[in-house]
Amino acid sequence: MNILNICAYTWDIGGPARIIYDHAGVAIERGHKVTILSPMSPNDRLYPAPAGVTLVPVLRTPPISRVFREYSAPLYAWLKAHIHEFDIVHCHGIWHFGSLAPFLLDQKVRKVVTIHGLLDKWAIRHHYWKKKLLSVVLQKRLLNRADLIQINNTDEEGDLLRYLGHRHPNVAIIPNGIPMAEFDVLPPKGQFRAQHGIPAEQPMILFMSRLNIKKGLDLLLPAFRDYVARHPNARLVLAGPDDGYQDTTEAFIRDHNLHDSVTLVGMITGDDKKAALADADVFVLPSYSEGFSMAVLEAMAAGTPAIVSDRVGFGEVIRETGAACLTDLTPDSVADSLERVLNNDAYQAQIRQTGQKLVRERYDIHVVADQLLAQYQRLLTRA
Incomplete structure (x- = not known):
């Protein structure tokens, strides 16, 4: 098969870029061809592509791209010239130009759309009127024309039904996956702590995601403030790029005199990320909305006990x-979860072992990537 993925394939986009990277690597192993078409701005950093994958960056076209996400005249021109070469065009996400453009061109090539959690009620409320207008004009009509809609879980199945108002005829539930083998050997304990001046005996709480209110930072920060009042030795590490919430975060730290208890380290990747997971006593993500969190999978794969929302x-x-450990979406519940995990060694060990076992059995990338490739093949053999 010749497969085209369309997504803003940059470090700043977060999980979808990593998801495409992992799936593309398996597809190449299986003998398929993969191309990634990525709208980007001049200062964006492209995510690396697996060996054998063709990466095509195209510039966004301002000022329209500031209103209509990822709008790119070069993307449309490239698609117009090349879309007929592909068996499958896979659009990642909705509400952006790259998820609409293929439907405006070739009518024959099979089109797949992955929702990535963007029909969740919380996500729909964000920029509601813009999304409402786009739905009326194009999004619903074109989503109905998709040959396959990939969702990650049964929650997304309900979101899709509510959005379309009827059941789409071709939906597949395929979760995200992770290369479990990459976490078999982690950097030595203490490496991340030494880099950032965190003593070995200090309990380390790790948040590793974009600094965005969607990720539950408005819950985690007051929860940590209350926890550290009872346990002054605790340290919260915030690892991720600013996505609209860093100024608020820094103001909270300043207003509550938490300078010695909270460390912002920016985005970390590769071995630095693994070193942070190896040194953390607990990983926390009280998110309001995720398609299928890669950060949580990574924490579980590394054997880091996790506190997450449902x-x-x-x-x-x-x-x-x-x-x-599941937490409700309140600061008090997050604080109680920190108490439960950090002060109960037996419970820590239980969720660490169970989390690793779950990822190994259900979410290894080869397991889930083969499910997606089978769906592609089914589309091509369908009458």
């Missing part, structure tokens, strides 16, 4: 298996 994309599985 909105991270596989909350029901976590509830059924006990693979992490």
Whole structure:
């Protein structure tokens, strides 16, 4: 198969770029061809592409791209010239130009759309009127024309039904995956702490995601303020790029005199990310809305006990298996969860072991990537 992925394939986009990277690597292993078409701005940093994958960056076209996400005249021109070369065009996300343009061109090539959590009620409320207008004009009509809609979980199934008003005829539930083998050997304990001046005996709480209110920072910060009042030795590490909430975060730290207890380290990747997970006593993501959180999968794969909301994309599985500590979306609940995990060694060990087992059995990238490739093949053989 010749597969085209369309997504802003940059470091700043977060999980979708990593998801495409991992799936593309398996597709190449299986003998398929993969191209990634990525709208970007001049200062964006492209995510690396797996060996054998063709990466095509195209510039966004301002000022329209400031209103209509990812609008790019070069993207449209490239698609117009090349879309007929592909068997599958896979659009990642909705509400942006790259998820609409293929439907405006070739009518024959099979088109797949992954929702990535963007029909969640919280996500819909964000920029509501812009999304409402886009829905009326184009988005619903074109989504109905997709040959396959990939969702990550049953929650997204309900979101899709509510949005369209009827069941789409071709929907596949395929979760995100992660290369479990990458976490078999982690950097030595203490490496991340030494880099950032965090003593070995200091309990380290790790938040590793974009600094965005959607990620629950408005819950975590007051929860940590209350926790550290009872446990003054605790340290909160915020690892992620600014996505609209860093000024508010820094103001909270300043107003509550938390300079010695909170460390912002910016985005971390590769071995630095693994070193942080290896040194953390607990990972926390009380998110309001996720398609299927790669950060949570990474924490579990690394054996880091996790505190998460049930909105991270596989909350029901976590509830059924006990693979992490589930918190309600309130500061008090997050603070209580910190108490429960950090002060109970047996419970820490339980969720660490259960989380790793869950990822290994259900979410290894080869397992889930083969499910997606099978869906592609089914589309091509369908009459």
